[in-house]
Amino acid sequence: MSHVLLLAHRSVVRTLRQPAMVVPSLLFPLLLLSINSSGLDSATRLPGFPTDSYFQFALAIAFIQGALFSANSAGTNVASDIESGFLNRLSLTPLRRVALMMGQLTGILALGLVQALTFVAVGLVFGEGIAAGPGGVVVIVALSLTISLAFGCIGAFVALRSGSGEAVQGVFPLFFAALFLSSMSLPRNLIENDWFQTVATWNPVSYMLEGIRSLVITGWDGEALALGFACAGGVALIALAAASSALRTRMVRT
Amino acid sequence: MSAARAVAWRNLHNWLTNPALFIPSLLFPLFFFTAFAGGLSRVDSVPGFNYAPGYTTFVYGFVLLQAATFGGIFTGFSVARDFESGFARRLMLGATNRGGIVAGYWLSALGRAVGTIIVITMVALLAGLEVHGNGLDVVGLYTLALLMNAFAVLFGTGVAMRLRTMQAGPAIQVPAFLLIFLAPVWVPYDLLTGWVQTAAAVNPVTLMLEAGRGFLAGDPTKVLPAFAVVALLVALTLLWARGGLRSAERVA
Numbered sequence: 479m480s481h482v483l484l485l486a487h488r489s490v491v492r493t494l495r496q497p498a499m500v501v502p503s504l505l506f507p508l509l510l511l512s513i514n515s516s517g518l519d520s521a522t523r524l525p526g527f528p529t530d531s532y533f534q535f536a537l538a539i540a541f542i543q544g545a546l547f548s549a550n551s552a553g554t555n556v557a558s559d560i561e562s563g564f565l566n567r568l569s570l571t572p573l574r575r576v577a578l579m580m581g582q583l584t585g586i587l588a589l590g591l592v593q594a595l596t597f598v599a600v601g602l603v604f605g606e607g608i609a610a611g612p613g614g615v616v617v618i619v620a621l622s623l624t625i626s627l628a629f630g631c632i633g634a635f636v637a638l639r640s641g642s643g644e645a646v647q648g649v650f651p652l653f654f655a656a657l658f659l660s661s662m663s664l665p666r667n668l669i670e671n672d673w674f675q676t677v678a679t680w681n682p683v684s685y686m687l688e689g690i691r692s693l694v695i696t697g698w699d700g701e702a703l704a705l706g707f708a709c710a711g712g713v714a715l716i717a718l719a720a721a722s723s724a725l726r727t728r729m730v731r732t
Numbered sequence: 733m734s735a736a737r738a739v740a741w742r743n744l745h746n747w748l749t750n751p752a753l754f755i756p757s758l759l760f761p762l763f764f765f766t767a768f769a770g771g772l773s774r775v776d777s778v779p780g781f782n783y784a785p786g787y788t789t790f791v792y793g794f795v796l797l798q799a800a801t802f803g804g805i806f807t808g809f810s811v812a813r814d815f816e817s818g819f820a821r822r823l824m825l826g827a828t829n830r831g832g833i834v835a836g837y838w839l840s841a842l843g844r845a846v847g848t849i850i851v852i853t854m855v856a857l858l859a860g861l862e863v864h865g866n867g868l869d870v871v872g873l874y875t876l877a878l879l880m881n882a883f884a885v886l887f888g889t890g891v892a893m894r895l896r897t898m899q900a901g902p903a904i905q906v907p908a909f910l911l912i913f914l915a916p917v918w919v920p921y922d923l924l925t926g927w928v929q930t931a932a933a934v935n936p937v938t939l940m941l942e943a944g945r946g947f948l949a950g951d952p953t954k955v956l957p958a959f960a961v962v963a964l965l966v967a968l969t970l971l972w973a974r975g976g977l978r979s980a981e982r983v984a
Binding site (some may be wrong): 512513515516517518519520523524637651654655658659662664668669670671673674678698 | 756759760763764766767770771772773774775777778780781886913914917918919923924925926927928929932966
């Protein structure tokens with residue numbers, strides 16, 4: 479346990495003390511939020527749009543975008559440990575693989591917490607508040623951390639499979655594709671193109687967005703929250719298992 | 733001339749044979765086109781959105797200029813990479829006319845933009861692009877895009893030749909990104925609100941987008957101001973790139 483804590487402490491410190499990891503993951507989502515909410519505010523005039531403020535609608539995107547940066551950071555950190563030989567040395571310790579992975583990903587959770595609190599604060603200051611109230615803020619943070627963990631595990635999996643930071647960077651645009659091909663810009667029932675609506679319906683990112691969005695706009699919506707947590711938790715579990723398996727393969731080769 | 737040809741050929745060859753360079757430059761505009769034209773098409777039902785050729789064509793007008801601009805920006809990255817690897821220094825020692833080096837980078841950016849635009853246009857036509865303009869409008873549209881490409885590559889080259897490192901990437905990309913996205917990207921200018929409308933009012937890209945979309949709709953709009961502004965930007969960035977070349981010469 480103490481080994482895991484040491485790894486977790488190292489992971490938090492190395493993530494939070496790198497401005498290149500923290501600043502863009504806060505700045506870019508906020509910039510996109512600001513541009514989107516002014517650029518697409520007229521979309522709220524569409525019949526059936528759930529709110530009259532596009533800022534409220536778009537706030538959820540910032541959480542997902544921040545989590546995508548987490549995936550990149552997690553992958554880059556793990557790849558750097560592989561390239562420097564640190565992971566090889568860890569393989570000599572009796573640590574369980576899942577525990578080792580969780581230790582490595584603690585920094586991403588810390589970054590996710592900073593992001594979630596920042597985006598909630600921005601939502602409270604510049605928006606119309608969180609419809610679900612203070613309890614909703616806690617649930618938003620919890621869902622946001624689950625999403626960060628899910629994407630962080632995917633980043634770590636890519637790094638462990640490839641062993642290269644460059645490969646992690648190469649996969650980064652695919653994460654953004656997942657965000658753009660979701661209900662990011664419009665609610666699913668207002669997406670006009672059938673094929674896009676189908677892709678967005680199959681895309682788990684849509685449900686992560688809708689989970690956060692429900693708390694911001696409508697209040698407590700059990701179905702949206704259950705789907706949001708199920709998708710984020712499911713992706714996190716699958717990716718953690720895949721990363722753990724990739725770690726075993728890598729350690730066997732060491 | 734031979735230096736320009738050699739630099740252009742080398743860069744185009746690198747671009748076409750290196751998937752890490754080729755795929756993102758092609759995928760990003762396609763990706764924006766798909767995401768916006770597919771996901772936001774309902775926006776054309778918003779009261780006040782009056783664009784006869786439809787939302788797919790409206791988005792194509794943006795993606796075309798974006799692809800042309802980023803063709804130039806990505807070439808700016810190539811200039812920075814050439815300096816970081818030491819290749820540019822050897823090139824400067826070998827070239828009789830160093831202005832030809834900048835011309836070569838510009839030609840390669842032009843080639844990249846033309847290649848990307850062909851692919852995007854084919855995809856857009858399959859997706860329902862409607863060109864209501866005549867032949868002259870189409871020539872105007874693509875001339876505008878290629879002038880944007882020249883502006884972007886000259887700006888990127890100027891930055892890359894001054895900083896001479898790949899770390900110049902954000903300094904090249906971020907201003908271009910802001911210029912492109914602080915314009916009427918998703919809806920016409922009149923439907924923008926807040927600070928983005930204020931920014932779009934003074935952003936030269938707004939003029940170019942409106943002119944480009946006017947050409948596509950067969951209703952040329954703000955043509956002279958758009959061409960005047962883009963010509964001015966090309967002239968200014970030409971001076972900027974020449975200054976960058978002088979800066980690089982001093983350390984070569």
